[in-house]
Amino acid sequence: MPPDELESIRNLGLVSADWLRQVGVDSKAKHSRLGPVVAYMIMKQHLAKTSLNLLGALAAVLVEKASPEPPAVERLNLQKELLRL
Numbered sequence: 001m002p003p004d005e006l007e008s009i010r011n012l013g014l015v016s017a018d019w020l021r022q023v024g025v026d027s028k029a030k031h032s033r034l035g036p037v038v039a040y041m042i043m044k045q046h047l048a049k050t051s052l053n054l055l056g057a058l059a060a061v062l063v064e065k066a067s068p069e070p071p072a073v074e075r076l077n078l079q080k081e082l083l084r085l
Contacts, residue, residue: 006031011060019047032062037081055082 005027006017023042025031031039036058044050055078 009061011057016054016057019043019050022046028061031058036062037078037085040082041085052079055079 006012006020007014009028020031020039023046025034025039036055039058040050040055043054056075059074059078
């Protein structure tokens with residue numbers, strides 16, 4: 001079976017893709033509309049195994065960076081946005 005849209009996105013593993021689907025984020029477009037922080041918050045509310053590493057990976061997915069680890073400044077900005085919501 002060919003991978004679905006989420007599974008074919010660079011930096012998004014099979015488990016993370018499954019977690020996104022479980023909370024109703026079933027496409028890159030939907031993830032893009034929500035943004036990484038909101039998607040992370042939804043996942044955090046419904047799944048016990050989420051961590052801040054997932055937040056960085058969700059941000060990297062949107063720009064399909066070579067590495068899922070965002071630079072320190074970007075990571076800090078994501079965490080600040082998370083605290084504001």
